[in-house]
Amino acid sequence: MPDTDLLVIGAGPYGYAAAAHARARGIRTRIVGRPMSFWREQMPSDMYLRSGRDWTLDADGVHSFAAYFEERGLDPDEHDPIPISVFLDHTEWFREQKRLDVEQAMVASLTAPDGRFEAAMSDGSTITAERVLAAPGIAHFTHLPEWYDEVPADRRTHTSERVAFDDLSGARVAVIGGRQSAYEWAALLCDHGAARIDVVHRHDTPAFAKVSWAFVNAYVDQTEAERGWWRSLCAARQQEITLEFWRVGRLTLEPWLTPRLAREVVTSRPRTEVVSVEVVDTRAVRLALSDGDRLEVDHVVAACGYRADLAAVPYLAGVLDRVSVTDGFPDLTPGFETSLPGLFVTGFAATRDFGPFYGFTKGCPSAARIAVGEMLR
Incomplete structure (x- = not known):
């Protein structure tokens, strides 16, 4: 008999949601990983979230x-936008309420030698399971420009690595990217005294306005109501929805950033990209831009987002030859199951087959219901 019916790998929002719902449905479940580690260690402690108070983890x-706000006695209106510290306290409260005993040993490797899964753990132990749900965090999928390695290592960081800013007080910084993280990191750099910040991106300068994410609700509901709904759409309709998501979620940024982006410090450079890099001296690099300008900077922050690549998840190496993958994404059934029976994948890596909303915490409860429902079919 295996040690557990379901092993959930990943102790972030998608892992929490799936483990809690599986247990509620009577499935013996173990969850492994470092609780909310990406959020705690690779996001700035003074950042704010775009998610709303109606976004929940509980399927x-x-x-x-x-319910968290009510139990903690917090006024939601005093926490809008939501500080990351409040969100993290909420996830810890959720874990306690659901009695999720997260085992903090990491999975070193996963194999499936005889139809069951064996997870070799970092502490030398082994966990056998009938099924595995992997919720790999986006830290595995950082996307970097082709020229990034030409910048000396001590003068470059990805946003997932740049969580402190005091060392860049007085510095000239180029932020590469033009979405929420790019401009929020620019605001944080302003807060910490950067001398000059150039935000370089290929699209137009985004708008800064209050937006509603309510349009996503209908798409998530449809995904649950109709198995395989997103994949059944024609390419044109998928593109139309993706563009809607892009307009609201990518090209419209939060208005609370505006007063923090000091005009005398921050320059937006829309419709441009870096075409070459020159190391000037031990302190500076020169970036040649596609519009002919050149920027001499002390540091480069890559805010280029994430790109799925299942092969970049180390613990999956032992089963990857049995998992069908397209463009880095696993090919999933309407129940989040991969081509390897019993192996499920949720979170950002599932967005190709389920839509862009499943890369946000908004999709956590829905993904949990769908995946666990598939296991019980």
């Missing part, structure tokens, strides 16, 4: 974000 609708 059973009991321990919602709203």
